[in-house]
Amino acid sequence: MQRFRYKLHEIIFEADTRAGKLFDVFLIISIVLSVFMVMLDSVGSIRAAHGSFLYFGEWFFTYLFTLEYFLRLFCVDRPLRYSISFFGIVDLLAFLPTYFSIFIPGTQFMLIIRILRVLRIFRVLKLVQHLTEAEVLMGALRKSRHKITVFLFVVIVLVIIFGSIMYFIEGGENGFTSIPRSIYWAVVTLTTVGYGDISPKTNTGQALSAFIMVTGYAIIAIPTGIVTAEISKAREKHDHVEGCTVCGAGNHDNDARFCKYCGNRLNSDG
Numbered sequence: 305m306q307r308f309r310y311k312l313h314e315i316i317f318e319a320d321t322r323a324g325k326l327f328d329v330f331l332i333i334s335i336v337l338s339v340f341m342v343m344l345d346s347v348g349s350i351r352a353a354h355g356s357f358l359y360f361g362e363w364f365f366t367y368l369f370t371l372e373y374f375l376r377l378f379c380v381d382r383p384l385r386y387s388i389s390f391f392g393i394v395d396l397l398a399f400l401p402t403y404f405s406i407f408i409p410g411t412q413f414m415l416i417i418r419i420l421r422v423l424r425i426f427r428v429l430k431l432v433q434h435l436t437e438a439e440v441l442m443g444a445l446r447k448s449r450h451k452i453t454v455f456l457f458v459v460i461v462l463v464i465i466f467g468s469i470m471y472f473i474e475g476g477e478n479g480f481t482s483i484p485r486s487i488y489w490a491v492v493t494l495t496t497v498g499y500g501d502i503s504p505k506t507n508t509g510q511a512l513s514a515f516i517m518v519t520g521y522a523i524i525a526i527p528t529g530i531v532t533a534e535i536s537k538a539r540e541k542h543d544h545v546e547g548c549t550v551c552g553a554g555n556h557d558n559d560a561r562f563c564k565y566c567g568n569r570l571n572s573d574g
Contacts, residue, residue, distance in 0.1 A: 309378065309379045310379075312375060312378070312379040313379040313380065315327050316372075316375060316376055316379060317376075317379075317380075331372070331421075332421075334365060334368060334369075335398075335418050335419070335421045337361075337365070338361070338362070338365035338369075338418055339418050339419045341358055341361045341362060341365070342362070342418075344358060345358045345362070362402060363402065365399075366399045366402040366403075367399075369395070369398045369399040369418075370399045372395070373395045373396060373398070373399065376392075376395065391421075394417065394420045394421055395421065397417050397418075398417065398418045398421055401417075441535065443534075444531055444534035444535040444537070445531065445534075447534045447537075448530045448531050448533075448534040451530045452527055452530060452531075455526055455527055455530070459494070459523060462490075462494065462519075462523075463487055463490040463491050463494055464487055464490075466487075466490040466493075466494070466512070466516055467483060467484075467486035467487030467488070467489065467490040467491075468483055468486065468487075469512065470486045470489060470490065470504065470509060470512060470513075471483050471486040473504070473506060473508050473509045473512065474486075474504050474505065474506060474509045478504065478505045478506070478509070479501075479502045479503070480502065480504075485502070488502075489502045490516065493513060493516045493517060493520065494516055494517075494519065494520040494523065495520060495524070496517065496520045496521065496524070
C-alpha cells in the first residue's frame, strides 16, 4: 500500500515522469473543457439545444475532479494540510458547486473557478522559474500599499465633494436625485468611464464636469507611477541579490554598479 501511495503521489504531484506529464496534460485539458462547457451552459439558446449533453458533461467532470481530489488526499502524508492549502481549496471548489446545485439551483455556474486550476501549467511546462518575476511584482505592490491607500482615500474624498457639489448645482430635475447618485456620477466621470446615464444640463455643471474629466486623467497616472517606481527598485534589488554574471557573487549594495569581488560591471553581459 505504501508503494502504491508513493507511485500515485509521483504521478499526481510530480511532472518529471512520463506518467506525471500525461496526467497533468490530461488534467489541464479536462479543466479547460469543463470551464468551456460551463460558459456554454450560461447561453440560453445553446442550453435549450444541447442542455442534456452539457448536463451530462458537467456531472462527468464533477465526478472526475471529485475522484482526483480524494486521490490527492489519499497519497499525501498530511491530507488536512493539503486540503487547506491554496490548490487544495481550489480543487475542492472545482466540484463542490455542482453538488450544491442540487439544493440551490444556479450555484453550478460557480464552477468557473475551475480555471484557477490551470495554474498547474506552470509546473507542467517548467515555468516555475518565471514566478520570480511575479514575486518582484507582488513585492512592489506590498511596498506601495501605503501610498496607494492614501491615494484611494484622496480619490474618495474628491468624489464625495464633486458629487455633493453637482447635486446642489443640477438637482433632481436633471437626474441628480440624491448625493449618493451624484457621487456615482462623479466616480464614473473621474475614472473617465462615462456611461452617459446621467449628465449635467446646466452650464455650471458642464464646466465642473470638464474639470473633473481633466483631473481624472491626471489621477489615473498617479498609481501607475507609484507602482512602476517600486517595481524598478525591486527589480534593481533583485538583480543585485541574484549576483554577478561572471563570478556569481551576490548580495551587492543596491547602488552598486560593479561587482565587489571581481570588478565586473553588474547587469551587463560582461
